[in-house]
Amino acid sequence: MADLASRITKPDDKTPAAVVAETKPNVADADAPVDGANGSGLIEPVYDVEVKLSDLQADADSPLFSVSSFEELGLPKAINDGLLAMNFKKPSKIQERALPLMLSNPPCNMIAQSQSGTGKTAAFVLTVLSRVDLSQPTQPQALLLAPSRELARQIQGVIQTIGQFCENLIVEAAIPGSISRETGVKASVVVGTPGTVIDLIKRRQFDASKLKVLVIDEADNMLDQQGLGEQCVRVKHVIPKAIQILLFSATFPEKVMRYAETFAPKANQMKLRHQELTVKGISQMYMDCPDEQKKYEILCKLYGLMTIGSSVIFVRTRESANEIQKRMEADGHKVSVLHGAYDGANRDALLDDFRSGRSKVLITTNVLARGIDVSSVSMVINYDIPMKGPGEREPDAETYLHRIGRTGRFGRVGVSISFVHDRRSYEALSQIANYYTIDLVQLKPDDWDFTEKKVQDVIKSSRAQAEYNPAAVKA
Numbered sequence: 268m269a270d271l272a273s274r275i276t277k278p279d280d281k282t283p284a285a286v287v288a289e290t291k292p293n294v295a296d297a298d299a300p301v302d303g304a305n306g307s308g309l310i311e312p313v314y315d316v317e318v319k320l321s322d323l324q325a326d327a328d329s330p331l332f333s334v335s336s337f338e339e340l341g342l343p344k345a346i347n348d349g350l351l352a353m354n355f356k357k358p359s360k361i362q363e364r365a366l367p368l369m370l371s372n373p374p375c376n377m378i379a380q381s382q383s384g385t386g387k388t389a390a391f392v393l394t395v396l397s398r399v400d401l402s403q404p405t406q407p408q409a410l411l412l413a414p415s416r417e418l419a420r421q422i423q424g425v426i427q428t429i430g431q432f433c434e435n436l437i438v439e440a441a442i443p444g445s446i447s448r449e450t451g452v453k454a455s456v457v458v459g460t461p462g463t464v465i466d467l468i469k470r471r472q473f474d475a476s477k478l479k480v481l482v483i484d485e486a487d488n489m490l491d492q493q494g495l496g497e498q499c500v501r502v503k504h505v506i507p508k509a510i511q512i513l514l515f516s517a518t519f520p521e522k523v524m525r526y527a528e529t530f531a532p533k534a535n536q537m538k539l540r541h542q543e544l545t546v547k548g549i550s551q552m553y554m555d556c557p558d559e560q561k562k563y564e565i566l567c568k569l570y571g572l573m574t575i576g577s578s579v580i581f582v583r584t585r586e587s588a589n590e591i592q593k594r595m596e597a598d599g600h601k602v603s604v605l606h607g608a609y610d611g612a613n614r615d616a617l618l619d620d621f622r623s624g625r626s627k628v629l630i631t632t633n634v635l636a637r638g639i640d641v642s643s644v645s646m647v648i649n650y651d652i653p654m655k656g657p658g659e660r661e662p663d664a665e666t667y668l669h670r671i672g673r674t675g676r677f678g679r680v681g682v683s684i685s686f687v688h689d690r691r692s693y694e695a696l697s698q699i700a701n702y703y704t705i706d707l708v709q710l711k712p713d714d715w716d717f718t719e720k721k722v723q724d725v726i727k728s729s730r731a732q733a734e735y736n737p738a739a740v741k742a
């Protein structure tokens with residue numbers, strides 16, 4: 268344990284400023300004046316952010332690095348026009364490297380890993396769009412599976428946006444309540460959750476016989492989790508044998524990777540070591556709370572003291588999500604809650620509100636830990652450290668990484684604060700930090716000046732990015 272705990276840095280054994288400097292994002296200078304409203308200048312941040320983003324794409328060590336352009340990938344014009352409309356100037360590393368392999372003929376399977384927020388979605392969406400024959404607009408040809416309705420809807424949106432100039436492209440979501448029993452699936456591209464997809468195929472409302480591509484996003488979770496894993500296997504049994512399978516995730520634990528290799532045989536692979544998985548733009552901190560009860564007061568104080576922008580608070584259970592919402596609202600904070608107990612329409616409306624900025628604080632469970640892309644999120648709170656396994660006794664390093672990855676998207680900066688309150692939570696976080704070799708900055712509930720400065724510096728520069736980089740704020 269000794270070396271595990273050593274990854275957590277306390278102000279006593281290491282100067283916090285030095286720790287922050289090590290983990291400080293290289294996107295924008297956190298100490299630079301950024302707030303136009305206080306007269307510190309509007310022009311410099313615009314310049315700063317854009318130059319630094321292109322710097323990142325020119326830095327060989329960055330996951331956003333690339334040497335080529337989208338044009339060089341030889342995609343059809345309609346797709347390139349879609350990328351232009353999205354303001355995608357250059358591919359990221361995963362896009363540049365995986366696309367030529369995925370687009371080559373005869374089609375080859377792919378298992379691809381890349382850090383959160385580095386553009387995996389566009390990588391598989393471009394492959395799907397390139398493979399679909401638009402002269403058969405209602406014949407399902409590509410199926411994309413995701414673990415939550417929210418992620419399925421989001422992927423559907425990305426396909427529709429990048430494919431906006433592809434004539435006759437029809438994309439449908441196969442999530443609970445979305446496909447009418449009368450018509451069934453009438454689209455060339457279908458994005459869904461595995462349970463609904465298998466039901467539709469069984470009821471003959473979805474003709475899977477001509478599918479050419481199967482994409483599984485968050486594949487480690489989808490293949491490993493009880494229930495989801497079985498459903499994915501059932502889907503595989505009812506689709507053509509000669510199908511191109513593309514598995515994507517930011518995390519692929521060794522055990523799941525071995526299984527993935529049998530699920531997608533002879534796949535090309537892009538893997539990362541676990542030390543390479545963290546995103547530099549996310550400043551990772553932890554709050555040392557005296558006990559479980561005090562966690563709530565500290566959370567409220569954090570929100571009371573700071574203007575935070577959009578943030579996500581992850582908790583272990585639906586009940587504690589509801590409870591925290593009630594208490595925060597009683598204390599005058601406006602917050603939303605989203606978890607699996609809400610019905611589909613409600614969940615959609617809640618996430619749409621959060622995306623548009625109508626609600627700024629979202630309390631949720633692991634249901635939103637993966638994939639959700641809301642560029643304006645500048646802070647993620649792990650109110651409870653994610654745990655897994657029987658009795659939830661094992662730190663869940665993968666979920667930690669996905670949760671904090673809701674901020675710091677595509678070169679942006681963000682902050683994560685993980686709350687610990689006893690030896691167990693402290694040790695769990697230490698193990699996670701050790702696994703990824705992260706130096707976490709300690710925040711103390713009795714030193715709000717320090718906390719405010721550290722958190723606010725990051726949030727201010729993230730707000731500057733959101734204000735000045737049009738691609739950063741997506742409705």
Ligand SMILES: Nc1ncnc2c1ncn2[C@@H]1O[C@H](COP(=O)(O)OP(=O)(O)OP(=O)(O)O)[C@@H](O)[C@H]1O
Nearest residue numbers: 355357358359383384385386387388517638640677
């Ligand atoms: N080449 C590009 N240029 C500019 N922005 C891009 C590019 N590719 C993707 N993006 C943007 O980056 C953000 C993150 O992309 P995406 O959601 O695909 O990440 P991801 O790798 O799937 O992350 P996660 O592991 O969290 O699912 C999105 O807002 C997307 O629009």
